[in-house]
Amino acid sequence: MPHSVDQKAEALPSAEVEMAEAATDESANQGAAEDVDMTDATETQTSEATKSEAKELGAFEKGQERNGMASDTGGIKVEDLFDMDSDDEEFPSSAMPVKKEASDSPDLLPSSPSDAGPVQHSGSDPELLRTFYQRLFPWRYFFQWLNHSPQPTLDFEHRELSFMLSNDAVMRYQSYRTADLLRKDVLRLMPTRIEIGPVYSTNPRERKLLQNAGSFRPVSKELCFDIDLTDYDDIRTCCDKANICIKCWQFMTMAIKVINAALRDDFGFKHIMWVYSGRRGIHAWISDKSARTLDDSKRKVIAGYLEVIVGGAQSGKRVNLRRPLHPHLTRSIDLLKSHFQDDVLEAQDPWRSPERADKLLQMLPDTELREALKRKWDASPERSSELKWKDIDAVAKTVTSKNFDPKALLDAKQDIVLEYTYPRLDINVSKKLNHLLKSPFVIHPGTGRVCVPVDLRTFEDFDPLSVPTIQQLIHEIDAWKEPEVKSEKGVHDWEKTSLKPYIEYFRTHVNALMRDEKDVKVKRERDGEDNGDLW
Amino acid sequence: MNRIDNKRRNVVDHRKKQYADPAYKETQYPHRLNFYATPPTADITLEQFEQWAIDRLRVLAEIEACSFRNKSPVEAAAHMRPLLEKYLPLDSNSSSSTQLSAQRQKDHYSHFILRLAFSSTKELRQRFARVETMLFRLRFNADDTRERQAFVESLNLDWEPVPDEEKRKFATELIATVISSYGKKAYQSIDEEQFYRVDWTRVPDLVEQRKVFLRAGKAYVPAKELQSLVVTEFTARLEKSLELTARALPRLDEDDRLTPILDHLSKNFVAPDAGYSGGNSAIDGAEITARNIDNLSQHFPMCMTVLHRTLRRDSKLKHFGRLQYTLFLKGIGLSLDESLTFWRQSFNKMTDDTFNKEYRYNFRHSYGDVGGDSNRRGGGYTPYSCQKILTEHAPGPGEAHGCPYRHMNMENLAVQLQASGVTDPAVLRGVGEDKEKQKFHLACNRVFEHLHAKELKQAKDERIMTASQLETIVHPNEYFKRSYLLKNMGKAQPGGGGDVKMEG
Missing domain, CATH: 1.20.930.80 (Transcription Elongation Factor S-II; Chain A)
Incomplete structure (x- = not known):
């Protein structure tokens, strides 16, 4: 951390370092804490300065002001620090003169670090990370995605971003006015992880200056979903815990299919983006205005509507649905049927072992049927799940008892199909407006993979294991050769890498979102509402 | 003036x-x-x-x-x-x-x-x-x-009736929602049913329970569900x-x-189920330390016993499980230091580093040792009451928290109960009936009374505990306290001093 440490900073009773999931031992991270405290002090001063010095300061100057203050507190001119930061010796061409368009288009020269061979497999190598943030992260589209407009609005300025630093300290309540200011600060802090929170009613940085704590409250955020393969551990046989392979990834494909259909057809949301979380899960971000402004109770409703698999590990049969099935479930079964055959019965073979077959038996109705099946399967161990599944109907025909109800069996079979295919949502992520979720395009620290959006047109072919890693990307920039015919526009660094299709997809998504948002605004202006204070 | x-x-x-x-x-x-x-x-x-x-x-x-x-x-x-x-x-x-x-x-x-x-x-x-x-x-x-x-x-609420044409177009879907919500008898024919089309946000409870057909953000509400609309x-x-x-x-x-x-x-207008105040939870003379938890766990209600067993089995608990359990332990008087020791020892499959990084803060936060002003001033979170455990955060995949009487199926619950020494089939049947009727607290109290039958009788006979001290338990910490006191009646009050402690 190229920061001077402010020694006077006594552990202020400040909640600036708020640990989200992870926590840190204070003594071990003294440096971080102080660093952060300083930021806090800076904030306060800045805001006061901003207050007293009227508002004619341009946005950019304000940012400068902020940085200037930081330097005063630390006793070092912050400009120097920044120069050092951006004039990285190894990447002179990527120096960041603060010009408007430059946010993600550094110079063309493919200057390369000489030693950038295949480095150790880690997503948090500071040098690689710096290059990534400097040259590859799509700051501009990221900004537009959260801002819903090319010009800075409060949607971005009041948005909470939270950084996890390399020492695992978490800085909450960061906010920025423009993409450039954000980029600068990210390069200064070099977070290993960036999380996105809600838009607040006031600027998150100024939350402590408010007289009335109630006036700082979350007002909007994308509706989010989180699906994690660890939740499939009791039904997948190929991998467990954090490991994944293309076989169990099919559960994610099914999840996208089902949830996407419901969000689109049932709730009428249009701007849905699915993002690979870098290791074993996916996130969905729904940016429609109607979704962003949902309050907690409405989010809970959507979560409840989509949640089918209930109860913990010990609840027994976990899908118990009313009949006839709700249209959403009928559609889901239609979408999932073929996956159940191919990706579950064949690929996972979930009931091969006798213990697991017992689990299947427990979910079936009628004692006579269960006993008959048990006898049959005990006689031929190692019978595949596919055959066992077929056995159910075959054996059912031989059941003679009067109480046997074929309808109940059919229902139970449907429930089983759902239990083994229906998406398992981490529902708490979706329920709360102020839940933080990892941003797209950051690097997963464990795998080094970029959290890329999943193209909905080709999501069935998405292979998480072929998602580019940070090492690979940097390598690709270096390996890139300038084409014979130079295009006039120049080439962005990301266009030289395999990140290109993902960023292009992101751009398309963002543009469509902004177009819709603009239409709404035009309408509003026509209604005679003053729009001026939005920027 | x-x-x-x-x-x-x-x-x-x-x-x-x-x-x-x-x-x-x-x-x-x-x-x-x-x-x-x-x-x-x-x-x-x-x-x-x-x-x-x-x-x-x-x-x-x-x-x-x-x-x-x-x-x-x-x-x-x-x-x-x-x-x-x-x-x-x-x-x-x-x-x-x-x-x-x-x-x-x-x-x-x-x-x-x-x-x-x-x-x-x-x-x-x-x-x-x-x-x-x-x-x-x-x-x-x-x-x-x-x-x-x-x-x-x-009331003049503007509801848009669904025209016949559209009704016929989505007949299958609409019929399915009506029958599944009201049963076959209630349904006559699609032409007789009246539907209103409203924004889904106006009928949140119907959407959450999947009782209405949804399309493009609009809910098709049967006229029978007027109540939901009006109430919202x-x-x-x-x-x-x-x-x-x-x-x-x-x-x-x-x-x-x-x-x-x-x-x-x-x-x-205070809730009958106010938070369990820390003051009356600690019990004099009990050794509430990390290494004694295994021993104390015989006094835990099922919800905590299950968490304890899961923790011992997996050396891990998921987030809400940790929260529910650590607050309970805090409530019985386990100090922060002891609590950290306990969790550190229990999570024995991870390194100190991981524990310190990912968990220590959360435990300290729930004790009010770190966090925002209000958290620290308030001394962290209060132990969960039955009400909270029953209604909030139902356990999801792989999670062990919640109320076993509500969130487990009868078979698994019976296994857990038998492991705690509840083998009397009559009691188990009673628990099953309570569960069926959704009287979860009755089931829990039934188990308590069964496990403490002898002591309760003695307590009543000797008038050690007043009637008010024996009313229905609605808080896990109350369960622990009562259980501990009953089981230690002999030791705790050699000279009748127990009475005083009971008031505490």
């Missing part, structure tokens, strides 16, 4: 004028139900003011208690009927009651008095809106069909006007007769 002068002078300014209008004096109550849109304007006596408010408060408190006890709507209605008749009767138009107008006036006025009393803080507002909604729903369901229809029409509308409007009341409250034009009454009312 000129405020008083104004009153004395009885100036008819524009605000007073409307009160002078006789149309307001005689508020008409054509319907039994009321959306409480217009505030009352006539004069009532101070005694009425207080008495009416107290009567309504009684009713609301009891309604809330019903929801805490997880009563079904039908049970709650049966339970509430005598109370409502006594304190807040409302007869239908068709009844020949001569009290119609007076009853409705009381209902109307008492609602507005309580609005004043409960608009001051956000918590009170939310709670008031919640219980008022419950009361409204109760009455709505009990209303005469025709009168209900008339009332709904008088009621809540929304009430919340909005409570907000307005709160803002107007500081400017209440009032002499000092009403404020004390209002204060008194809002203070008395």
Whole structure:
């Protein structure tokens, strides 16, 4: 951390370092804490300065002001620090003169670090990370995605971003006015992880200056979903815990299919983006205005509507649905049927072992049927799940008892199909407006993979294991050769890498979102509402 | 002050004028139900003011208690009927009651008095809106069909009927939702069913339970589900006007007769299930330390026993499990240091580093050792009550928290119970029945009584514990405390000193 440490900073009773999931031992991270405290002090001063010095300061100057203050507190001119930061010796061409368009288009020269061979497999190598943030992260589209407009609005300025630093300290309540200011600060802090929170009613940085704590409250955020393969551990046989392979990834494909259909057809949301979380899960971000402004109770409703698999590990049969099935479930079964055959019965073979077959038996109705099946399967161990599944109907025909109800069996079979295919949502992520979720395009620290959006047109072919890693990307920039015919526009660094299709997809998504948002605004202006204070 | 002068002078300014209008004096109550849109304007006596408010408060408190006890709507209605008749009767138009107008006036006025009393803080507002909604729903369901229809029409809610053409287009879907929600008998034919198309956000509970067909953000609500629409509308409007009341409250034009009454009312509206105060939880003489937890766990209620077993089996607990368990341990008097030791030792499959990085902070946060000002000042979180465990955060995949009587199926529950020494088939059957009827706290108390049968008898015989100390347990920490004291009766009170401790 190229920061001077402010020694006077006594552990202020400040909640600036708020640990989200992870926590840190204070003594071990003294440096971080102080660093952060300083930021806090800076904030306060800045805001006061901003207050007293009227508002004619341009946005950019304000940012400068902020940085200037930081330097005063630390006793070092912050400009120097920044120069050092951006004039990285190894990447002179990527120096960041603060010009408007430059946010993600550094110079063309493919200057390369000489030693950038295949480095150790880690997503948090500071040098690689710096290059990534400097040259590859799509700051501009990221900004537009959260801002819903090319010009800075409060949607971005009041948005909470939270950084996890390399020492695992978490800085909450960061906010920025423009993409450039954000980029600068990210390069200064070099977070290993960036999380996105809600838009607040006031600027998150100024939350402590408010007289009335109630006036700082979350007002909007994308509706989010989180699906994690660890939740499939009791039904997948190929991998467990954090490991994944293309076989169990099919559960994610099914999840996208089902949830996407419901969000689109049932709730009428249009701007849905699915993002690979870098290791074993996916996130969905729904940016429609109607979704962003949902309050907690409405989010809970959507979560409840989509949640089918209930109860913990010990609840027994976990899908118990009313009949006839709700249209959403009928559609889901239609979408999932073929996956159940191919990706579950064949690929996972979930009931091969006798213990697991017992689990299947427990979910079936009628004692006579269960006993008959048990006898049959005990006689031929190692019978595949596919055959066992077929056995159910075959054996059912031989059941003679009067109480046997074929309808109940059919229902139970449907429930089983759902239990083994229906998406398992981490529902708490979706329920709360102020839940933080990892941003797209950051690097997963464990795998080094970029959290890329999943193209909905080709999501069935998405292979998480072929998602580019940070090492690979940097390598690709270096390996890139300038084409014979130079295009006039120049080439962005990301266009030289395999990140290109993902960023292009992101751009398309963002543009469509902004177009819709603009239409709404035009309408509003026509209604005679003053729009001026939005920027 | 000129405020008083104004009153004395009885100036008819524009605000007073409307009160002078006789149309307001005689508020008409054509319907039994009321959306409480217009505030009352006539004069009532101070005694009425207080008495009416107290009567309504009684009713609301009891309604809330019903929801805490997880009563079904039908049970709650049966339970509430005598109370409502006594304190807040409302007869239908068709009844020949001569009290119609007076009853409705009381209902109307008492609602507005309580609005004043409960608009001051956000918590009170939310709670008031919640219980008022419950009361409204109760009455709505009990209303005469025709009168209900008339009332709904008088509300002028804009609902768009689904045209026949569209109805036929989505016939399969619509029929499925109707039959699954009301059964085959209720359904006649698609042409007879009337549907309304509304924004899905207006019928959240129907959407959450998948009782309506959704398409492009619109819910197709069967006419039978009118209730949900009306109730949601009621809540929304009430919340909005409570907000307005709160803002107007500081400017209440009032002499000092009403404020004390209002204060008194809002203070008395404490939940029957208030947080378990840390003060009375610690037990003298018990060794509450990390290494003694295994030994103490024999006194834990099932919800905590299950967590403890899961923790011992997996050396890990998921987030809500950790939260529920650590707060319980905090409640029985485990200090922060001991707690950290306990968790560190229990999570024995991870390195110190991982533990410190990912978990230590959370445990400290729940003890109020770190975090924001309010967290630290408040000493962290309070241990969860049964109510909270039953209703919030139902366990998901791989999670072991929650109430076993509610969230486990009977087979798994029986296994857990047998592991705790509950083998008597009669008790197990009783638990099963309780579970079936959703009387989870009864099941838990049944198990407690079974496990402590001998001690309870002794305690009763020797009058060591008073009746109030033996009433139904509604908090896991209470379960522990009582269990510990009962099992240690002999040791804890060699000279009858136990009694004193019991008061603690």
